[in-house]
Amino acid sequence: MDILRNLWRRKVRTVLTVTGIVMGIFALTTMGALAEHFNVLLGGGITYYSSSIQVASASGSGGFGGGYMSLDTVNKIKTIDGVIAVGPAVQVLAKPGSVSAVNFGVPDYVMNYDPASFRYSDFKVTLASGRWPGDASRFGVTLGSSFATEFNKHVGDVISLPVRPSDATSDFINHQFTVIGVLNQTLTAPDSGAFVSLQDAQMLMGDSLPQAIRSNVDPYTLITGAVVFGKPGVNLDTLATRITKTISGVKATKPTDLVNSFKAGGAVFTFMTTAAALLALIIGGLSVVNTMIMSVTERTREIGLKKAIGAKTRRILGEFLAESTAIGLLGGAIGFLLGLLLTLALNSSDPSGGLFLITPRLTLIALGFAVALGAGAGVVPAMRAARMDPVTALRAQ
């Protein structure tokens, strides 16, 4: 109570100082929320990719890159020593032609559901409702959570895949699928996926080929990649090298290379968060130091009086530290709340669920940092107050 009254004595100065902390913590919260989102996204990728080997055509970049390989590559890989399971992978864009200059997430995709891949992977995805597509079933789709939210689809609804772009070419083809399942949220890649049977995925892949070659190709013999799982104890990097050497025309990426690239991506966001924290430290911290030094100077006589009537050195130190900590906490709470409101507002306006993720960890970091900042910035001024000679302080002008 007394602390607040002391702060309120110099309203403008307190408001300015608190605003400094608010700005810093606001930046820390929003940047942190972005980083938390990506950490989860990348964390999912790291778990998934570190337990499997991605095999793609040596001529293309695989996945969305347009590299294709023969379906029987899967059987060839199976014969290699150390391999326990191989899953065919066929992946196409769910919203071809959609323009997005900057994309922070995984673009919506359609992929075949391969039970083996899901069984052997360390990364687990669970059904919120319905079921997975069966091996030989046709035109049934299980949607990732943000895919389902984006198009507002539930089990039993019908969805056309791929989604027709507004500027579709005359040869654009899509098919009606029935939603047979919806997945739980993972906050990473599977959220923006739509999972169909292998044949359906191959059909969609065939449709996505240019018309000139479409008639010359049997899509049911092609895949865009393969996912390989090793026997327990097998070094996946070594196995990847062996696959690349043994089978011509394919490139198996070492899991550690993929994981490292994910980690490098994560480091960028960690850097951004750290930069925001530094910003908070500089603007907020220095202004708290300044405010507290002014406050101590203004209240020299008050400090002298308190010492005269029996306040011990530690007590004076505590009073001023409490004041600077209160500035930190106040600024931190307001800054965090503003950050929370902004990220919630941005997330709710984003159909795919948004880019920001406020975690309990981030809440603790933001508030803890603000409090530590206030307390830390108060140390020097508070020491100055506590060490004052009562006689000099009492008669200061």
Next chain:
Amino acid sequence: MASIEAIGLVKEYGKGDSRVRALDDVTISIEQGEFVAIVGRSGSGKTTMLDCMGLLMQPTSGRILIDGIDTSTLTDNRRAEIRSTRIGFIFQEFNLLPTLSAIENVLLPLRYSGGDRKAAHGRAAALLEEVGLGQRFHHRPTQMSGGEQQRVAIARSLINQPTLVLGDEPMGEVDTDTANALLALMRRINVQRAVSFVIVTHDLDLAARTDRIIRLSDGHLVSDERTSAGIKQTSPVMVAPERGDGIRHDAPSREGAKVAIPSLR
């Protein structure tokens, strides 16, 4: 037992050639219940004397005994405790905290001495009544006159029931009428509560109305005399009727004036 004793007090400032001796072997003893004035020109060492007696300053040599306790060897924290529990302070410029109301200012020492806050609250209210501020409990210092602020400071000095109150020019910032009223108030408290008062003043008229005048010059004790009031030991105080503002304005006591001390409200 003496309320406070100073034995062979020496205080030097500065070093080497610029060294100044502010107090030079001063020994005094003040009995419980005495009202003493320390007088002298500026630079005579009277404020230094008071600072040493209040344990705000360590003398270069010599000892201060408070209620028989030798304070010369105590730690800073222990000295703070003695200041908190046994000594009340009144300053020239009142030194009230501007953010606190009158009663909160009176209660401030409790924050550092601990103790029963509830009981202290009743005591603070009674003290404010006693000093004539019964209607101003929740006023801030800025809403009060100088005389009223000093009354709050007097109440504050008494909250922890000290045996000794030290005043550094407590009437230095107020007009003559108010100064007289404040002195009469302190005198009344001194008599009724048997609290010792030691005030530093440059006003010889005010000093003459205390029990005893200690005169310092260039750091030396030059005289230590009882006043007529002190000799009579009856401490006659004349109290004028209220002037309608709820505050007693006490007239200066005159030689031989004989009035009864009014009962406190």
